[in-house]
Amino acid sequence: MNSPKILxxxxxxxxxxxxxxxxxxxxxxxxxxxxxAVVLIGSDPASQVYVGSKARTCAxxxxxxxxxxxxxxxxxxxxxxxxxxxNADPAIHGILVQSPPPxxxxxxxxxxxxxxxxxxxxxxxxxxxxxxxxxxxxFVPCTPAGCMKxxxxxxxxxxxxEAVVIGRSMIVGKPMALLLVxxxxxxxxxxxxxxxxDLPAICRRADILVAxxxxxxxxxxxxxxxxxxxxxxxxxxxxDPSKKSGYRLTGDVAYQEVAPLCSAIxxxxxxxxxxxxxxxxxxxLQAARQLS
Amino acid sequence: MNSPKILxxxxxxxxxxxxxxxxxxxxxxxxxxxxxAVVLIGSDPASQVYVGSKARTCAxxxxxxxxxxxxxxxxxxxxxxxxxxxNADPAIHGILVQSPPPxxxxxxxxxxxxxxxxxxxxxxxxxxxxxxxxxxxxFVPCTPAGCMKxxxxxxxxxxxxEAVVIGRSMIVGKPMALLLVxxxxxxxxxxxxxxxxDLPAICRRADILVAxxxxxxxxxxxxxxxxxxxxxxxxxxxxDPSKKSGYRLTGDVAYQEVAPLCSAIxxxxxxxxxxxxxxxxxxxLQAARQLS
Numbered sequence: 001m002n003s004p005k006i007l008x009x010x011x012x013x014x015x016x017x018x019x020x021x022x023x024x025x026x027x028x029x030x031x032x033x034x035x036x037a038v039v040l041i042g043s044d045p046a047s048q049v050y051v052g053s054k055a056r057t058c059a060x061x062x063x064x065x066x067x068x069x070x071x072x073x074x075x076x077x078x079x080x081x082x083x084x085x086x087n088a089d090p091a092i093h094g095i096l097v098q099s100p101p102p103x104x105x106x107x108x109x110x111x112x113x114x115x116x117x118x119x120x121x122x123x124x125x126x127x128x129x130x131x132x133x134x135x136x137x138x139f140v141p142c143t144p145a146g147c148m149k150x151x152x153x154x155x156x157x158x159x160x161x162e163a164v165v166i167g168r169s170m171i172v173g174k175p176m177a178l179l180l181v182x183x184x185x186x187x188x189x190x191x192x193x194x195x196x197x198d199l200p201a202i203c204r205r206a207d208i209l210v211a212x213x214x215x216x217x218x219x220x221x222x223x224x225x226x227x228x229x230x231x232x233x234x235x236x237x238x239x240d241p242s243k244k245s246g247y248r249l250t251g252d253v254a255y256q257e258v259a260p261l262c263s264a265i266x267x268x269x270x271x272x273x274x275x276x277x278x279x280x281x282x283x284x285l286q287a288a289r290q291l292s
Numbered sequence: 293m294n295s296p297k298i299l300x301x302x303x304x305x306x307x308x309x310x311x312x313x314x315x316x317x318x319x320x321x322x323x324x325x326x327x328x329a330v331v332l333i334g335s336d337p338a339s340q341v342y343v344g345s346k347a348r349t350c351a352x353x354x355x356x357x358x359x360x361x362x363x364x365x366x367x368x369x370x371x372x373x374x375x376x377x378x379n380a381d382p383a384i385h386g387i388l389v390q391s392p393p394p395x396x397x398x399x400x401x402x403x404x405x406x407x408x409x410x411x412x413x414x415x416x417x418x419x420x421x422x423x424x425x426x427x428x429x430x431f432v433p434c435t436p437a438g439c440m441k442x443x444x445x446x447x448x449x450x451x452x453x454e455a456v457v458i459g460r461s462m463i464v465g466k467p468m469a470l471l472l473v474x475x476x477x478x479x480x481x482x483x484x485x486x487x488x489x490d491l492p493a494i495c496r497r498a499d500i501l502v503a504x505x506x507x508x509x510x511x512x513x514x515x516x517x518x519x520x521x522x523x524x525x526x527x528x529x530x531x532d533p534s535k536k537s538g539y540r541l542t543g544d545v546a547y548q549e550v551a552p553l554c555s556a557i558x559x560x561x562x563x564x565x566x567x568x569x570x571x572x573x574x575x576x577l578q579a580a581r582q583l584s
Contacts (some may be wrong), residue, residue: 006356082524098465108425125417125418125421125422125425126417126421128420128421128424128425129417129418129420129421130417132420132421132424132462132466133400133417133420133462159487160487160488160489161489162489162494169475170424170425174424174470174473177483178466180559181460181466181483181485186485186487188482188483188484188485188487188489188494189482189483190480190481190482190483191469191473191480191481191482192480193473193478193480195451196452196480197452197453197480202480232373253519
């Protein structure tokens, strides 16, 4: 049995945040304080946790941070007006509307209303197009950006590698595939999904396997080529009576059986998760620089 | 030796154009005449041929067609003003700036200036994003749209199929991959390119192989799985002293040796080529409907 390299997202994220902190200090000497606004509609507990941790990270870095909590019954037009006000606010460089909003909100219309120069989530059509066009002035969605950063920092060569991305979402799968196939990364990329035939065989081709489906421990040992690098984007709660909380977190990869086969693997938690928030901060810094 | 189905782009394109003609006649009864403006800068002979054939097809369908020929020394600002005037012209529903423009022109900036609702080439960031987001109100670039139409009309099932696209351009490779992996098509899609390792082995996995690289007869018999469907997007001129013109047209696929292996294949010429212009007309009709 092999001992794989653990791609420690926690420590890589900490290093990214250290860089952000230093850069923020430098910007502050020029009178620029990066500002991130997070808009939360309703009181979903998981969303509140995310929003809280974003605000905390902002504070740690010296960012200006604005948390706007709106009642669940906020109308579309009221929400759009909040976004417009943030677009016009010179102290705010990044705007994020916590997903998912209540059902009566048209999320896509809200995203379109965000000034693309402040769209640090990278979901605005302008930024989606820039990703396809490989224009580095755009914002890359935080989770795939975090995966790429982990690969880069860990010295994993994507050039000519066979990468397989399981999942074709707008938030992870598609942008991840576009990043891997770009002229910077040069991987051969396969996008697989729930409708793919013989998913295990497809995954076994991968030098770099990215799982982003949201199905606990779906990727088994016989899905993985010995020596592969495995990036597990899934964060799933599964019931576990042995835990005080009643559940444990698990990825899309059956870690115990897969890890011994890999040359490198991300744990869950502590792999991709911490990278996402770090890249959000990096995007906000980029916005502050580009807008100043 | 097998006898493959020839995916006859000429006849499929003719059928698409027949539909367009019928729909145009119907729109005319409502006082709407679809209008396409083609802007040509300089006097590149190949571009003139393309522009001429677009104008001819417009005339055949009953479209209003406007050909704007500008001298090679036209400035960026002059060209942008022409685009703005066309954006404002209610008789024009589709705007196309023939590529490639002279070197001093910033083509991307010109594309961004086109009203996305008139961007029948599908290259504007708004339409690129709509393609990624699978929003059918956008315009799909004509060549990949033509390939998809050929597959559809020929009854080729993409669901769960392994598709390999060689080439990662903005005009063909990437949009083709996005169309094939969409929730309508559901193919497992691999994007391969010049930096891929062992391209023949990757291509041999394909149930549907799309070659869009611009290298004459690159795809050989041992690159193709028996029974595969092969879509050849390449149109290359190779010297041929036996021809009056001194050249012949050939695709990216070595047709003679590959065809006997395939279940279906597009010829060059007469495959994807005629589809491109047919889809341009279809896009212009879509624009006329959406703008009216």
